[in-house]
Every structure is written in C-alpha cells, then in structure tokens.
Amino acid sequence: MKRKILNQIKNDYLCRVLKDVSSYMKNVYDNVLETIGNTPMVKLNRVTKEIPASVYAKLEFQNPGQSIKDRIAVHIVENAEQRGLLNANSVIVETTSGNTGFAVAMVCIIKGYKCILAVSDKTKPEKISYLKALGAKVYVCPTSVEPEDPRSYYEVAKRIARETPNSVYINQYFNELNTDAHYHSTGPEIWEQTEGKITHLFACTGTGGTISGCAKFLKERNPNIKIIGVDAEGSILKGYFDTGKIRKEDIRPYQIEGIGKNLIPSALLFDKIDTFVRVNDENSAYATREIALKEAIMGGYTSGAVTQALLQYANTHTFTENDLVVLIYPDHGSRYITKVYSDHWMEEQGFVQNCAENQDKEFRTEYVYDK
Numbered sequence: 173m174k175r176k177i178l179n180q181i182k183n184d185y186l187c188r189v190l191k192d193v194s195s196y197m198k199n200v201y202d203n204v205l206e207t208i209g210n211t212p213m214v215k216l217n218r219v220t221k222e223i224p225a226s227v228y229a230k231l232e233f234q235n236p237g238q239s240i241k242d243r244i245a246v247h248i249v250e251n252a253e254q255r256g257l258l259n260a261n262s263v264i265v266e267t268t269s270g271n272t273g274f275a276v277a278m279v280c281i282i283k284g285y286k287c288i289l290a291v292s293d294k295t296k297p298e299k300i301s302y303l304k305a306l307g308a309k310v311y312v313c314p315t316s317v318e319p320e321d322p323r324s325y326y327e328v329a330k331r332i333a334r335e336t337p338n339s340v341y342i343n344q345y346f347n348e349l350n351t352d353a354h355y356h357s358t359g360p361e362i363w364e365q366t367e368g369k370i371t372h373l374f375a376c377t378g379t380g381g382t383i384s385g386c387a388k389f390l391k392e393r394n395p396n397i398k399i400i401g402v403d404a405e406g407s408i409l410k411g412y413f414d415t416g417k418i419r420k421e422d423i424r425p426y427q428i429e430g431i432g433k434n435l436i437p438s439a440l441l442f443d444k445i446d447t448f449v450r451v452n453d454e455n456s457a458y459a460t461r462e463i464a465l466k467e468a469i470m471g472g473y474t475s476g477a478v479t480q481a482l483l484q485y486a487n488t489h490t491f492t493e494n495d496l497v498v499l500i501y502p503d504h505g506s507r508y509i510t511k512v513y514s515d516h517w518m519e520e521q522g523f524v525q526n527c528a529e530n531q532d533k534e535f536r537t538e539y540v541y542d543k
C-alpha cells in the first residue's frame with residue numbers, strides 16, 4: 173500500500189514536471205488556432221524603391237489558414253462561445269470568397285462545430301475543394317444577382333442560419349466583431365512592430381474589417397497616421413467615400429477577389445479612413461507578379477493591389493525618408509496559381525506585360541522531349 177502511494181506521488185510529480193517542460197518549449201502549441209496572429213513584417217527593397225519611405229509588408233498569409241481571416245474567425249466564434257450561444261451541435265454559417273471560409277472551417281474543426289458556407293460562383297473550383305477538404309458544406313451562388321436576391325450568397329447564408337437550430341451567422345460584412353478582431357490584434361501588432369513609427373497604412377477593403385480595426389487602434393495612438401483604403405475598379409466603396417452616394421454606375425465585374433463591394437458594409441468605418449485609391453485588375457496583377465519576382469514574396473492578388481495602390485498614391489503625394497509605410501498582404505499566392513500567376517490566364521485577360529512572351533528568352537520554360 174505504502175509503495176503504491178509512493179509510486180502515485182512519483183507519477184504525479186513526473187506529470188507535473190513534464191507539463192511544466194511543455195509550457196517552456198519554444199514555438200510549440202496545443203492546436204493550430206494558437207498560431208494565429210503575430211505575423212512578420214518584411215521590408216520591400218525593390219518593388220517600391222522609387223519611394224523614399226521605408227515600406228513594409230505585413231505577411232498575413234503566415235497565419236495557419238494562410239490569410240488574415242483567421243483572426244476574425246477565431247475572434248467571432250470565441251465571442252459566441254463566451255456569450256453561451258454555441259453547443260456541441262452548433263453550426264457556423266458564413267458567406268465567403270474563400271479566405272473566411274477556410275478560417276471558419278479550420279476553427280470549426282478544432283472546436284468541434286459544423287461549418288456551412290455560401291460562396292460566389294467567381295470562386296475557383298480548387299478553392300471549393302479546399303473548403304470541402306476542411307469538412308465544410310458549400311453552397312455556390314450567382315454573383316450576377318442583386319444582394320437582396322434570394323439566390324445571392326448573402327441571402328442564402330441568412331436563410332440557412334435562420335433555418336438551422338443552434339447556428340451562428342458570422343456575417344463578416346455587418347458584424348462589428350470583425351472590426352474588433354483587428355482592433356485587438358492586427359492594429360496593436362503593427363504599432364508594436366513599428367515601435368509606433370508608422371506614418372501610413374494601406375489596406376484593401378472588402379468587408380472593411382481590417383482597415384477599420386487597425387485604423388481605430390492606430391489613430392487612437394497617433395491621429396496623424398494616414399490610413400489609405402484600397403478599392404477595385406468596378407466597386408462602389410471609393411465612390412461612396414468620395415460622394416456619400418451609392419453610384420450604381422461604378423458597378424461592373426472585376427477579377428480581384430476579396431476587395432471592393434456592390435454594397436456598403438457596416439464593418440467599414442469610413443470616418444477612420446483618410447482616402448481611397450482605386451486599382452484595376454491589370455496593374456494589380458502585374459504588381460502581384462513583380463512582388464514574387466523581385467522580393468520573393470508569393471502574395472495573393474490583393475497583395476499586388478495594395479502595392480499598386482501605394483505606387484499610384486506616390487504619384488500625387490510626397491513621401492520622405494522618415495515615413496514608414498505598412499502594406500497589409502492579406503493572403504498567399506498559392507491560391508492564385510491558376511489565376512494571376514498563370515501566363516495562360518494573364519493572356520486570356522489581355523494582360524501581356526510580364527507574360528511568357530515578354531520574358532527574357534533565357535528564362536522561358538523549355539520542354540525537353542525524349543527523341
């Protein structure tokens with residue numbers, strides 16, 4: 173008996189010691205969600221060399237789901253948990269052009285919820301496969317219909333959330349927790365990483381959560397920091413910012429995913445933004461490829477868009493060497509291999525600069541066949 177008790181004490185002690193050791197292990201986590209955030213910032217040395225400022229890209233694709241949307245998914249789901257809205261059978265519903273879906277699906281796996289996603293028919297089949305691989309149920313909806321149409325992905329998601337018991341609709345466009353996630357994580361990180369020296373922040377606006385949350389935090393610290401939103405040609409956000417009116421004539425199809433809108437999201441706090449720059453598909457595509465070629469950073473299409481916006485802004489604004497510019501790179505280029513990184517796709521769009529035909533002959537792909 174005495175021996176048994178002694179053994180038990182010995183085992184308990186060993187377990188405690190081992191547990192302590194694991195909490196000292198560096199860069200070791202209990203699950204993938206713990207690795208969200210604290211993304212690196214990397215100086216751009218070539219693409220923006222004409223601009224005298226120091227320019228840094230915040231690499232949000234280093235989040236485990238390879239995009240900035242991991243931050244909002246975990247924040248919104250954990251808020252619902254804290255409010256007692258979720259149970260073991262809960263379903264998390266969302267509309268998404270991809271990234272938020274990956275993030276929500278990832279969070280659902282770790283936390284044990286079901287995931288239902290309504291996506292636009294602009295979404296590439298490989299993105300849908302990715303969502304399905306993460307266990308999500310996917311509804312594909314037409315982009316060409318009005319947001320109020322019952323077939324739009326907003327309405328489909330709302331209907332599923334309404335009809336599914338114990339469900340939570342993430343509703344990233346109209347959820348203040350989207351903005352809040354960036355106010356509590358991305359904004360403070362940028363402030364700390366730049367030691368408060370940031371002078372300009374450029375961010376693409378889709379839901380507006382990223383730019384609004386970061387801007388709110390940064391302007392509280394220093395109201396002089398310039399916040400520049402990046403919108404797509406074909407979207408209404410810049411027009412609304414400039415005129416206060418929804419200009420239907422601005423709406424037309426475009427290729428960049430995740431940026432711009434045909435509605436005004438409440439997650440977008442226009443009063444925190446100083447100005448908007450509008451970029452087009454073509455220049456954003458070239459910029460995306462330039463970043464890969466010159467900085468060895470494989471960003472997504474909106475990484476190119478935000479960089480292109482800085483180049484356009486620099487045509488009409490003066491920077492000094494004391495300026496410190498931060499660009500947010502929202503997701504990874506691996507999601508665009510058949511789009512902006514494909515010569516074939518570029519040629520289909522009529523985007524010929526930088527494509528195979530224009531490449532230095534020495535670097536063209538050569539096919540070596542057996543005789």
Ligand SMILES: Cc1ncc(COP(=O)(O)O)c(C=O)c1O
Binds near residue numbers: 503
């Ligand atoms: C690739 C990409 N870039 C930029 C954004 C814009 O971020 P936010 O919705 O926070 O404005 C999104 C949002 O969906 C995105 O998926």
